[in-house]
Amino acid sequence: MWFQIASTVLGVWLMFAPAALDHVDTTLADFDRTIGPLVASVSFVAAAQISRSLRWLNLGFAAVLVVAPWFLDAPTVSQANSCVVALLVLALTPWGSPDQTRYGNGWTTLWRTEDLPEWNAPRASEDAA
Amino acid sequence: MSGLLSGGNTDELVPPGWVKNPSAWGERLPIVGLALVGLAIATYLSLFQYEVIDTVWEPFFGDGSRTVLTSRLSNVLPVKDAALGALGYLLDAVTGVIGGTKRWRTMPWIVIIFGIFVGPLGAVSVLLVVAQPVVYGSFCTLCLTSAVISLAMIPPAVDEVLASFQDLRRMRQSGGNWWRYFWGLDSTPEAAGADTSVRMGT
Known part of the structure; x- marks a missing residue:
């Protein structure tokens, strides 16, 4: 930032x-x-x-x-x-x-769907690296 | 198979894999607040452009505001550009408050409309700021202020858009009717025919 x-x-x-x-x-x-x-x-x-x-x-x-x-x-x-x-x-x-782990692995998941969180994926933890 | 998701994420407010809910009021109301400040500034500048008031507050650039606001570029369209800016901010505020805290998945259409108003309109306001000194040799303080406001609204708005896009992508991966889901006609993926046991990326 x-x-x-x-x-x-x-x-x-x-x-x-x-x-x-x-x-x-x-x-x-x-x-x-x-x-x-x-x-x-x-x-x-x-x-x-x-x-x-x-x-x-x-x-x-x-x-x-x-x-x-x-x-x-x-x-x-x-x-x-x-x-x-x-x-x-x-x-x-x-x-x-x-740090895109805060946002479900970010914009790239829209075309690299292997990183797209599953329907039942848990929420990311606050201190995700 | 529906057991895979009973009590799981499809009723959760936070999108899968996210830390916070981007549709929460705590995330959205600040944007609406900024939009209202922008609306006030743009309304004030329109009053000047339509000659309802005959001076405009300009603390730094002398004649700058007057030059920019009365220029030919401001008069290209049938409506003065400050009035268009005011309309833009009003649309931002309205589309920011419509829908509850689940709207990223129950009303993707309003989230995307909100994103379209905030993003590209913000970009247009930046272009107008760029044009000011190059075309007229002067800056307008309140115009610069409203450009900063427009830019500040972009990041908090686009995270909701990403959440909705990811949900729509999951719908497509799972074979559901993403078009009905987009318009909020089916508020759960199962109702729209998605097979929620399909792994992403397969």
Whole structure:
């Protein structure tokens, strides 16, 4: 959960980076203010275990922002900020595999039915690993 | 064969293999509460868009709210977008309270409808937030707030959806009439013709 919360903070930072770093009228600002809310939203929802798999969307969003600053005209500080923040989001994404035993083994049971709990399966214990 | 389940999980409130009941009021009423807060905010913003009030509260972004709320994007549809947002929150609240604490298995249809309103509507509100600074160069505080509310509602709502989907999957595996079960016409798997002794994954 904390990895996704950190990504949320980074996404919010990107939303306000153009104003904070004074590159508001650049195309890079459009990228920051598009990718920022997308990363923040996805990470916020992915902080919950039931929707943790949404975090993988961040790989796509952040990849765009790792590459884009190299091709856009903007102050170096702004370019570095966008690229580094995007790399951090990439790094944070794979962590925090959810404990799906709380939810009947999760969404994958809908197609991998060997993990789908039986009709009379007992409830899972509160401290399921 | 029905003895396999007498007194067993088909009358249990907690879905098989789960820790908690996702349809419990303690899980659902907070979502309804958030939806009502969102409804209040969206109603307030609609009053501004329909010029019933002529100022809007904006503590951080100066002219931001006014710019976003009076923009052409807000006027694309016949109904102002804040009013549509208010309707969305109202639908969230209504579909959140319909049905008792067994609704994940006795009324899957309302759970899925609830999930459709909360999930994709939440996603649309995020897209509108994304559009604000890129298209207008400004942010609107209350619009951002309602987007956060919409997002916060998603995880608590989708766990009920998963419980219903798993039950419907079990119905299909067991040869029962999952369509009748989906609409709540048969409230136990046996009544819908499921052979509950069939092992999952076979």
